[in-house]
Every structure is written in structure tokens, then in C-alpha cells.
Amino acid sequence: MSLELWAIYAWTSWMMPLVGALLTPLLARIGGRARDYGAVIFSFFAMLTTLSLIPLLFEEVKWPLRSQISWVLLPGAPILSEIKAGVLLDPLSIIMVNIVSVVSFLIMVYSLGYMRGDPGLTRYWFFMNFFIANMLLLVLADNLILMLVGWEGVGLCSYALIGYWYRDSREGWLHYWVGEPPEAYPPSHCGMKAFMVTRFGDLFMIAGTLMLAATVKTVSFPELLHADSLAPANLKWLLPISLILILSGAVGKSAQLPLMEWLPDAMAGPSSVSALIHAATMVKAGVYLVARLFPIALSWSASVPTTTSFFYAVMWIGALTAFIAASQAVASTELKKILAYSTVSQIGYMMMALGAAGLSTEIIGGYVASIFHLMNHAVFKAALFLAAGSIIHAAGSRFLRDMGGLRKHMPITFYSTLLAAFALMGMPPFGGFWSKDLVLSMTLSSGEYAAFILGLVTAILTAFYSIRMMGLVFYGGGKSEEAHEAPRVMWVPYLILAVLSLILGLVAPLLEGGLEKVLARILPVHAHSASGALGPQLIVPLASIIAIVIGAAPAYALYVRRVKGQGEIVERRGYMKALRTLLIRRYYINAFYYKAIAHPSIRLSQIASKVLELKVIEGINNALSIGARRFSDLIRKAHTGVLNHYVIGLILGALILIMLILTGGA
């Protein structure tokens, strides 16, 4: 067993891109090409190191593997007296780092073409590599505090890259802004919004982490597994509450209800950023965190039964988000926003599967479903976003109304998007089919029928909006005749990803079995082949195929064959119009947050500043000084400057001191 080697791989995997990021400004001095290729090479090294970890999965290893160094010391402290920096390798983290590093590398290659000629490239490469480093750190961290460092690091990169075009120029708003007026936002606004919303969730996560640290005296994942016995009996009820507080961080990062509103606006960043951060990797951090906490919560639920509330919370947040986000995608007017809503919705699936797994006897099945779906989604959604980057570039606008008929001009992009969209819809035999099927059947077998129905309706909506997107972009009258195919450095990455989404489907039965086998080893249950009742096993695939047909058929007729004007159907019916407005305005949740939280906070600050600070407190000050002057007039019978009070005070003070010293000394 190459015990030393794995530790080296694990540490270098996240340090590589970090070094790459730090070297970027230096390489930029040599020249543009050195900087660009240098950045890509470091992400390539990161990929190599993580790939080298894969053979571990096939060996008989006693998971988890840990390698730690001492980091933050707080001598004498009863908790957190030593926080270690450590990497934790188990099948979950190994699978996750590989998803991250492979997708990252392909997107870095794509960036070579996509971002060519941009004036801020040094900043771009810095933050991309810095992001990869932090993402890998987040995944590999063996305790919550170190994870938090990576967690906030990726948040910072997300902020910086959403607001990449920080000039917010109004001329380029078709390109660089996001949203339809009145909800059109410039990039720097969107970056700040993403930061604030995710940070809001993170603060709950910090509170939860500290509560765990105070009750069970540890924050490291392997030790938390059986930490319920360490908690004092009168505090055991706090354990599930801490977990749910930590879950808030995941909800923010993964853009789940009620903290989902930042992600659609995060589309103001470059498409490569949307693909990497806001589809394939960072937004999955929440799912990863829940998956990390999953065995812990499961093991605690034996002694603290209320821990199941954690799983209920995860499942229902996931199910509701999946449905609501998918419905918004149906009416979206922007290409990238469809994909953003879709991402939110698909992450909802992953959450739902994890929650359901905790509630059913098919624990391992639901767990595998979630991770497998995460893997598939990372691949096909990255492909879709990268292709969208080419499409928006070709069409010169991010709005669907400015696109159409691009199939002829951009055949490779068309076929790549088609493959990825099929995977997104869950069309057999694509990867998405298998994982979504597993998600749904595991939800069904947990006995949560309402969540299952929501999942099924989401599948219908997913099929609808995927075909609608294909139709609006690639079919119909050409609006941009001079559009042309993207350069090879751009289409190769997304073609690879699109084909990969098909391959993942072809090997899915094998892969599912393998995942089940390796992931079972980190769960506190024994693996068993998914041999549930035969009923759901047949019903669910059938139901999901029917759902695809129900969703896809009308979309095909309307947007691809265009048998009827799409507008007519909506315009003629009042309730359809209202529904469309409701969906475009995001159920008014976004508007509500602005009206109920953002704007009142600013108003409150104005009141605090103008009324409380300037009127009340300054008023008291003035009253005091006037009073003091009157008092001094009274004593001195003479009008003197206020400075004299100080002299009086000083003498008085000295007198008191002397008196006290004398009485004390006597």
C-alpha cells in the first residue's frame, strides 16, 4: 500500500492550482501566452494528481485515510485548542475531486479561446486557479473549519468572477448584464448579491459548527461520526439543530430554497465561469457537504431520534426547489438563465435523493443516486454552459429572442448541445436517465409520495424547457446570419463533455454498481444490491419516460416544428399571461427580498445615521455642553471657553487620586 504517495497526491492536488494562481501575475510579466498556458498547465497538474488517487478505490483500504498537520493552536482553550489542517481521503472525496479537476481542466482549455483578448486575463486566470485550489481544499478538508476556509475561498472567487466585467457598462448590457428590466442587474451588483446571499447561509453554518464544537468538542468528520456519545445528555437535542444550521450553508451555496435567488443573477459572469463555478462544481459543494454529514447524521439518529428532521429538511428543500426552479426555466427569456434555473432544479434532485436515503431503508441506493446524478450533471451542464458561451458569442446577445436557426451555422455546437440536453432531460440511455431514475425510485421507496410526485412533475418540466431551449436557439428563422462555429479550442472541450455524458450513460449500470460498492464503505450500513420490490423498479423508469414524452412533445411541436406561433397561445389566455409573468418575475421571491430585506436595511441605516446619530446623540452632546457651560457660568460667574472644563476636571481628578492614595495608604 503506497501510504506515503496518496498523501502527497492529496496535498499537491489543491496546492498545484494555488501555486498556479500565485504565479499568474509573475507569468504575466513574461507574456500573455506564458500566463495563459501556464494557468492551464497547473490545472492539468491538479487533474493528474487527483486521477492518481483513483486506483485507491480498487484497493482494500481502511477508509478514511487522513494526513494531518498542526495548524491553529489555542493553548489552554477547552475547545478548538488545536485545529489541524488535514486531508481526508475516502471514496466520496476521491470521486468528488476527480469530477472537479477533470471538468475544471476542460473549462480552463475552453477559456483559452473564450476569453482570448480580454484585458483582465491575469485576474481571470488567478481567480480560476484560485477557485480550483479552494474547491479541492473544500472537498479534501477533514474538518469543518478547514472546509470553511475552502468554502469561503470558492465564494470569494465566485464573487470576483461573477463581477468579472466590473465596469458595468450600459452599452454592453446585452452581453454583460443579466435579467430583463426591471430585474436587469449589472455584473458587480450580481457578484455582491451572490456574496451576500451565500454568506448569509454561511453564517448559520459557522454558528452550527461552533455549537458542534462546544457540545461534542470536535469538528473533524471522522471523529464526529460517533460524537453523539460525547455530548452531555442535556445538550443532545442541540445536535440536530447544529446540523440544520450547517445545512443552511449548503442551502446558500447550492442555491436552494429559500436562498436560490443569487444563482440566476450569477449568470452575469463569463460563460466559462458559469460552467465551472455555477454549474459543475461550487454549487455542488452544498450537496457534497450534506453527503459528508450524511453518515454522521445517520449514526446519530440511533441515539438522537430527532436527527431525522435533518433528512426531512434536506429532502423537502430539494423537492420544492427542484420543482420551483424547473418551472421558472420554462418561461425564461435568456439562454443562460434557463441553464441556471435548471442547475438549481437538478441540485434539488440531488438533495432530495440524499434526504430520501436517510429516511428509507435503501440508504445506499439514495446516496449513490445523489452522487451519480451529481457526476452526470457536472458533465452535461458544463457542456451546456460552454456551448451557451459559443452561442451567445455568435448571436451577440444573451436573449433567446435574438437567437434562432443556429443549427446550420454551428453544427458541432448543435450536436453537443443536443447530446447534453438529452442527458439533462434524462433520455435513455444517457447518464442523466439512470441517475434521475435512481433518484426518483429511491424517493418512492422512502415512502414520501408527495416528494416523488414533485420529482416526476419536475421531469416533465425539464423535458419541456430543454426542448424549448433547443428549438429557440437552433431552429426557426435565422436571426444572426453571420454566426459561425466557435474555434476548435472551444468546441473540443464541450464536445468531449457531451460525448462523456453519453458514455456515462452507456456504462451506467456498471458505474452504479461500482459506486454502490465503494460508497457503501463509508456509510454505517452494509452494502446490499438494490433488490427492492420489483414494482418500483419497473414503474419508475416507465413513469419517467412517460414524463419526458409529456414534457417534450408539446415543446417539440411549439418550438421545433413551430406548428403554431408560440406567442399566440400565451397571449390569448389571461391566466397564461399571468403565469408567464409570475415565472419570469421568479414568483416575486426576488422582488420580495429586495423590498423586504435589502431596501429596508438601507433605509434603516439612513434612519440610524440621520436621526439617531445626528439628531439624538448629537443632541444629547449639545445639551450636555450647553448645560456644562451654564453650570460653569453659575460657578465662575464668568463666561469662559469650554476648554476650562478640562482643567477643572484634571485638577478634580488629581485631587481624587491624591485623596484616595492618602486614605488608602493610611
Added chain:
Amino acid sequence: MIDASHLLLQSLIVPIIASAIIFAMGKLLGKRVGWIALTSLAYSMICLVVAGYFVHRSGSPLQASYPWAQLLGDFILYLDGLSGPVALVTAVVGLLACIYSIAYMDLRDGWGGYFSLYLLFNAGMLGTVLSTNLASFFLFLELILIASWSLIVVWGEKDRWRAALKYFLYTETGALMFLVGIGLTYSIMGTLNILELASRAAGLSPTTLSLIASLMLVGLFVKMAIFPLHSWLPDAYSAAPTPISAILPVVTGIGGYVALRILYIAFPQMIGQNDFMIALLALALITMIYGGYVALAQNRLKKLLAYSSISQMGYMLFGVASASVIGLAGAMLMYVAHSLSKAMLFMISGMLSRTVGTDNLDELGGLAGRMRTMSIAFMIGFLSLMGYPPLLGFWGELFIFAGSIYTALHSSLDIPRLALTIIAIIFSLITAGYGLWTIRRSLFGEESEAVRRAQPEPRLMLVPIIVSAILLVVLGIYPTTLTILLRTLAPLLPG
């Protein structure tokens, strides 16, 4: 083997001697006085670094006593896990602001007076941090006040007289209350040595103890600008010459440091009085939130930073009130982080006033494209303020809250404390709010008219800014550098 204990005295005396030299020969030396001041501060800092290393090596605090007035007891300088990092950072910021001063004074007159007062100011701060005799403590506090007041009045910006007077009256009132507390302490316990107070206070009734501690704390609250005693701070900060604005947060933080000393070292019995500590916690929370909200409404960068300091002092008081050694460590880190980041941000605001001609956020915009180094430092400063890892501010906030949560949970469940702490954690979003909004208004967007006409940054002004930014990052990545000395803290600390 050199006797390390005299290093502490040297770190104090050398700037004072230099100050006298500059004062006497200021005319003769001309513009060289800045560099003399810088050298003496550098020497003082090196003394402290070496002394800190000795403390680390030996694992026990460094103490140097000198006979003084018979009545008042010995003059004692003391370096341990708490005063060590605080003194060191005080010296570092003093040094950085001195570099900045040289650039700042380039266009102004009165070099001799400025640097001689500046050195006294720094000596006052170091003396306060290192003293364990309450009398010398008080004298150094007064030295800080007099020196900073003079600096504000002579070299300050507009409205300086009014602001300086307010500053003086407020902090002097606080100092007098503190003095009354000192007097009571002496008359009841018969000693002014902080290290001896804990054992002498053991037999006292809680009421007496509370009275003394409250008097001292309220006095310190003025210095820390805790709500509602804060109103001197925004005026003084914004009227002071920029290098002094950069140091004033350190002075304010020293108030918090003294509060830690008083509560944890002198009167550890107070830590056990839960109602008292909860009251402090609530006061801290109000200050955090109030300062943050008022900062959000400011248009002038300097004013915004000033209100942000009030809010940050609320955090520090929160650590004081956490009733735990974790919170104490947090408050200490908070002091370091706040001093470095606020000093840097004030230097930046001063630099903008010079190069762009304004620090009004409405007239800034698009600076990111023009002043890269400054923009990076600016972001690091605000990120550290909002407690973002791996910057130093993160550890400060984390441990402050961890300490309070630990206290709330460890012996019996303290629901009010737990609730207040969770509210405090959530409301720390305000810092992110005003931080990001400031960043957005100044760095992003189209370049404003004023920014387009901006002059290049003076190199010398950038140096301290870059150094502070690097320190925030490096100390944040490895905060053990600062916390390791905590093991030398008196063992009588509560958990």
C-alpha cells in the same frame, strides 16, 4: 546571555529619547526627522520581537520591575501571551504609519513637532500595553490622549478644533472614571499591580467588585467608543491627519485590551457573574449592529471607516464578554486584525484624498482598473473586517463567537447567551454589506470624472499599505504565530 527583560524598557525609552532629540534639534535636522523617528520605532519593534521570542522560548511571561514612587509601587513592564501580540502589533502599526507620515508630511510644515509628538504618542501606546501598574497605566493613557489631541489640533483636517475638543472631553471623562476606579482599588486592596489584584480581590463582596469593575469598564467604553459613548470617534477619526487616523483604531483597541486585562487578569471573579457578563454581551451586540448600520449610510470613506471601527469594537467587547479564554484569544486576534486592516484602509483613504482629491464614495468609481495594488489591499482590508477566511479577521470573529457559545453551553445551558451569540453571528452580515458596497462604489463601475484625473500614487504611501495587507494574509494563514504565546497567560483563567 543578554537579559531580555530590559528590552521592554528599551522599546519604550528609545522612542521617547528620539522624541526629545527631534524636539530639540528639529530645525537643524529638517526633513530627516521622519527617518530618525522611523529608526527609533523600528528599534523598539525589534526589541519587542526579541522579547516575544524569549517569552516563547521560556514559556513564561517576561517581567521587568523598576523601583518607582513608594506609594504607587514598582513600575513594572510585563510581556505575556496577551500583551505580547498586542504590543507587537501596536509597534508594527506605529512603524507603518510613520512611513506613511513621511510621505504625508511631505506637503506640510512642522516636521519636528509632528514627529516628536508622534513618537510620544507611540510610546504612550506601548507603555499602556506593557504596564501592569495601574498608576503608570493611567499616565500612559493620558500621554496618548495629550499627544494625539495635539496632533489632531495642529495637523488635522477641517473642523479639527471642534472634533479634538470633543475627543478630549469624552476620553478625559472616561479616563477620570477609570481613575476613580483605580483610586477605589488602591484604597480597598492596597496595591496597584494588576497581577496581584486577583488574589487580593478574592475576599471582596461581589457588589464592591462590580462597582470597581464597572467604573473602570465604563471609563474604557468611552475609549473603545461603545454605544452610546461613541460620538467622539467619527469626528476625531475624520478630522485627524491621515497617519493619526490610521493609528487611532489601535488606540481604541487598546481600550478593549485593557478591558481584557482588567476582567480576566485583575478581577477574574467578575467573569463568573453571569448577569454582568450578559449585560456586556448585549451592549457589545448593540454596538456591533449600530456601528454597522450607521457605517452603511456613510458617503465619506473616512467616516465609514470610523463607524466601522465602532462596530468592530463591539466585536472586541463581545470577546471580552464571552467569559472564556477562547473569546479572549478571539478579542486579541480581533485587536490585531482590526488594527492592521483599519490602519491600512485609513491610509488608503488618505491616499485617495491626495491622488483623486476626494474620499467621497459618490465621486469615486472604477478605481480597480487604475490602482491595482491599492484595490487588492482595499479588498483584503474589508474582507478581513468581515471575518473572511483565511484572513486574520476570520480567526478573531470565529474565536470570539466560539468562546461565547462554549460559555453558553458548557456548564448549564444559558439560553439568553446562546441567543445573543447567534444573533451576533447572523448580524455580522452587516459588515459584509457595507464592505462590499464600499468596494463596489469605489473600485467598480465606470471611472468617475475625479478618478480619470487622478495622479499616480506616491510609492512611499503604498509601502505600509502593502505590508499591512501581507501581514493580514500571512497571519491569517498561520495565526498560531500570535496565539502560541497564550500558554504563558496566568493559569488562573477560567475555561
